[in-house]
Amino acid sequence: QPKTTPLVDDYLISDTVLGLGINGKVVECTHKRTKQKYALKVLLDNEKARREVDLHWRVSGCKHIVNITDVYENTYSGRKCLLVVMECMAGGELFQRIQDKADSAFTEREAAQIMHEICVAIHYLHSRDIAHRDLKPENLLYTTNQPNAILKLTDFGFAKETLSNDTLQTPCYTPYYVAPEVLGPEKYDKSCDIWSLGVVMYIIMCGFPPFYSFNGLAISPGMKKRIRTGQYDFPDPEWTNVSQAAKDLIKGMLNVDPSKRLRIEEVMRNKWIAQYNAVPQTPLCTGRMLKEGEETWPEVQEEMTRSLATMRVDYDQM
Numbered sequence: 293q294p295k296t297t298p299l300v301d302d303y304l305i306s307d308t309v310l311g312l313g314i315n316g317k318v319v320e321c322t323h324k325r326t327k328q329k330y331a332l333k334v335l336l337d338n339e340k341a342r343r344e345v346d347l348h349w350r351v352s353g354c355k356h357i358v359n360i361t362d363v364y365e366n367t368y369s370g371r372k373c374l375l376v377v378m379e380c381m382a383g384g385e386l387f388q389r390i391q392d393k394a395d396s397a398f399t400e401r402e403a404a405q406i407m408h409e410i411c412v413a414i415h416y417l418h419s420r421d422i423a424h425r426d427l428k429p430e431n432l433l434y435t436t437n438q439p440n441a442i443l444k445l446t447d448f449g450f451a452k453e454t455l456s457n458d459t460l461q462t463p464c465y466t467p468y469y470v471a472p473e474v475l476g477p478e479k480y481d482k483s484c485d486i487w488s489l490g491v492v493m494y495i496i497m498c499g500f501p502p503f504y505s506f507n508g509l510a511i512s513p514g515m516k517k518r519i520r521t522g523q524y525d526f527p528d529p530e531w532t533n534v535s536q537a538a539k540d541l542i543k544g545m546l547n548v549d550p551s552k553r554l555r556i557e558e559v560m561r562n563k564w565i566a567q568y569n570a571v572p573q574t575p576l577c578t579g580r581m582l583k584e585g586e587e588t589w590p591e592v593q594e595e596m597t598r599s600l601a602t603m604r605v606d607y608d609q610m
């Protein structure tokens with residue numbers, strides 16, 4: 293139900309670029325009547341863009357997912373475009389905010405509260421049979437710069453429905469003797485998101501990623517092997533004071549076998565997440581480590597982007 297009236301009748305488009313998504317550019321815009329600021333994502337109208345908008349619109353009501361205000365279908369110089377107007381997340385990205393508060397101690401309890409917010413978003417998606425498949429630091433944004441800002445997930449450019457056979461093809465009844473796997477392989481798309489949750493949690497706890505290539509190359513063969521074989525650890529001194537509960541949760545999310553990896557329901561039931569307000573207020577070195585690693589942060593982002601691209605391909609072929 294996108295609007296077909298010209299977006300420019302209702303909004304002023306500024307030339308402030310907020311970022312580039314998989315399928316399109318994001319710019320700032322202002323509602324003419326209310327003077328309210330919004331983020332506008334410009335997508336070329338095609339099947340991929342339609343899927344992104346449809347899935348994002350379906351979950352836009354979740355408190356921890358960037359809300360869509362409006363969608364317009366307009367034609368510019370003969371090209372059909374989808375214009376997605378979203379609430380403006382003026383607080384910027386998750387790790388920028390943790391780094392900016394480097395002086396005042398960032399504690400394990402604050403980390404647990406942040407993880408709880410991200411898990412609420414992922415649980416909202418997975419319970420509606422939608423996998424995000426591109427959960428990474430630059431897609432986690434804050435509403436404002438204020439202390440009470442809310443963290444939200446954005447960019448549904450790789451999102452997809454995970455309805456497997458037992459809900460679609462097979463008739464509404466299934467003979468009681470049919471084994472579950474016969475109804476079609478449980479799709480592993482959701483487990484991409486759990487792996488991402490594990491990587492994001494690891495970085496929140498210490499300020500550097502669990503996997504990286506040592507020789508500064510893009511994904512080195514060694515790094516790929518280390519990801520597949522789950523070779524990472526919790527090095528001292530950064531991890532010395534972190535609770536065993538947090539480390540065990542990360543292990544459950546970074547399990548190399550997607551079928552053995554925790555599901556989001558299990559993550560939400562985990563004590564460290566469910567009772568995040570009872571997590572010890574141990575000071576973490578995340579802010580300082582993020583600051584120290586600031587120049588190599590773009591490489592960390594690129595490596596996560598590549599790891600996700602590889603995983604999406606691998607799991608689609610399973």
Ligand SMILES: O=C(Nc1cc(-c2cc3c([nH]2)[C@]2(CCCNC2)CNC3=O)ccn1)c1cccc(C(F)(F)F)c1
Pocket residue numbers: 310311312313314318320329331333358378379380381382383384430431433446447448
């Ligand atoms: O990025 C800002 N606001 C924002 C941004 C988005 C947004 C959507 C998407 C993205 N951002 C990215 C940008 C590149 C990194 N991945 C995410 C690509 N894909 C998207 O779908 C949505 C809503 N508000 C921002 C940051 C600081 C200040 C302000 C402003 F001053 F405008 F309030 C806005």
